Amino acid sequence: MSLDQDDHERHDHEADPHAPNEHRGPDTDVWEHRAAALQEALVAKGLVTPDQVRAMIEDWESRTPALGARLIARAWTDPVFKARLLADAKSAARELLGIDPGVPELVALENTDRVHHVVVCTLCSCYPRAILGVPPAWYKGLAYRSRAIVEPRGVLREFGLELAPWVEVRVVDSTADMRYLVLPERPAGTERMSEQELAALVTRDSMIGVARAKEPIGVT
Amino acid sequence: MPGIHDRGGWPDDSPIDRSEHQPLLWEQRTDALMRLLSSPEKGIIRVDELRRQIESLDPERYETYSYYQRWLTAIENLVIEKGIVTAEELDRRAAELEAQSAQTPPPP
Amino acid sequence: MVKFREGDRVRVRDEARAGHIRTPTYIMGKVGVVSRVHGSYRNPEQLAYGEQGVPEIPLYYVAFDAAEVWGGTSSADRVDVDLYEHWLEPA
Numbered sequence: 001m002s003l004d005q006d007d008h009e010r011h012d013h014e015a016d017p018h019a020p021n022e023h024r025g026p027d028t029d030v031w032e033h034r035a036a037a038l039q040e041a042l043v044a045k046g047l048v049t050p051d052q053v054r055a056m057i058e059d060w061e062s063r064t065p066a067l068g069a070r071l072i073a074r075a076w077t078d079p080v081f082k083a084r085l086l087a088d089a090k091s092a093a094r095e096l097l098g099i100d101p102g103v104p105e106l107v108a109l110e111n112t113d114r115v116h117h118v119v120v121c122t123l124c125s126c127y128p129r130a131i132l133g134v135p136p137a138w139y140k141g142l143a144y145r146s147r148a149i150v151e152p153r154g155v156l157r158e159f160g161l162e163l164a165p166w167v168e169v170r171v172v173d174s175t176a177d178m179r180y181l182v183l184p185e186r187p188a189g190t191e192r193m194s195e196q197e198l199a200a201l202v203t204r205d206s207m208i209g210v211a212r213a214k215e216p217i218g219v220t
Numbered sequence: 221m222p223g224i225h226d227r228g229g230w231p232d233d234s235p236i237d238r239s240e241h242q243p244l245l246w247e248q249r250t251d252a253l254m255r256l257l258s259s260p261e262k263g264i265i266r267v268d269e270l271r272r273q274i275e276s277l278d279p280e281r282y283e284t285y286s287y288y289q290r291w292l293t294a295i296e297n298l299v300i301e302k303g304i305v306t307a308e309e310l311d312r313r314a315a316e317l318e319a320q321s322a323q324t325p326p327p328p
Numbered sequence: 329m330v331k332f333r334e335g336d337r338v339r340v341r342d343e344a345r346a347g348h349i350r351t352p353t354y355i356m357g358k359v360g361v362v363s364r365v366h367g368s369y370r371n372p373e374q375l376a377y378g379e380q381g382v383p384e385i386p387l388y389y390v391a392f393d394a395a396e397v398w399g400g401t402s403s404a405d406r407v408d409v410d411l412y413e414h415w416l417e418p419a
Contacts, residue, residue, distance in 0.1 A: 042299070057252050138238050149404070
């Protein structure tokens, strides 16, 4: 028998005040007990320890898009590093951030005023988590996974990004265990900014390719 | 016909829901368990197996479950499939935890 | 042994089948150009069933004209997909 049968679905809870949606799903509190039960069972078998689980949750908290942003800001200011990032992003990340991306490969894709890459995983939700943190809910959602690959311009418009007709839009479907990081274009008017100031302009969405990097304040 | 997970190009005119989702503890726990079980040191579950199980969810669940609800269901199915724990054991522990929490009033 | 090189034209096998595969249905039967050879990796279609996934299989970054994939209804210009060698044939 499989757990994926009815028993777990029949708990009598009072009506959930939060209507289920794709980001939340049905019956939230049942799932807390199921996750805790799984952990207890695995601890009882000696396969994991509560400390290991805590450490992993801390690791989740520590991985944020600020890591990826450092790579981008360095690439914007150092052409040699940029070349290395585009040739072998995994070793570039290891060198600059001191972390192992923990994936077979990390691949950086350069956006220019002529070519715009946007990343999707149509089959599941592959994402460069080690340097961007957990993916946003929309990246894992069915609408983005269905639509981005066929109508990226419409999807990007929903994110507030209107691309000129002459820009070549390349949608990258992350179907294997390669992980893709978009190197967004450096915004105009940032020539005097420090690497740290530049990193603050690099948003998560710009590294997925659904947005540009932020414009510096004061530039119109 | 593509599997339920094979979404590229599916007719879908719904807008992208861009609201940010604050992770719940059980979601982080589920995530942590999977990453531990699939770590090179433990090597108990492969991410490919997780994907296979998620893809085998019946279409209704696939469509309505949240991301980590799919994950947790898939991990449960995998540890059962591998004979690590039984479905009954997981059910019993979950029921006990639920009974405990029913006795404890929720924090204000 | 890597069968294809950068610049080679390849056709994705049109072999929809049940079970865990990493080739999306929409790309099956389409012709694209290898633009990067990633390296060789264990076969996920076997790893998914608890097997070892060896020998490792070359993995390619293949670029497709969006019109080839979607027949002109797409607002993309190019669709790039990672594909394992056993899914590809010369075109």
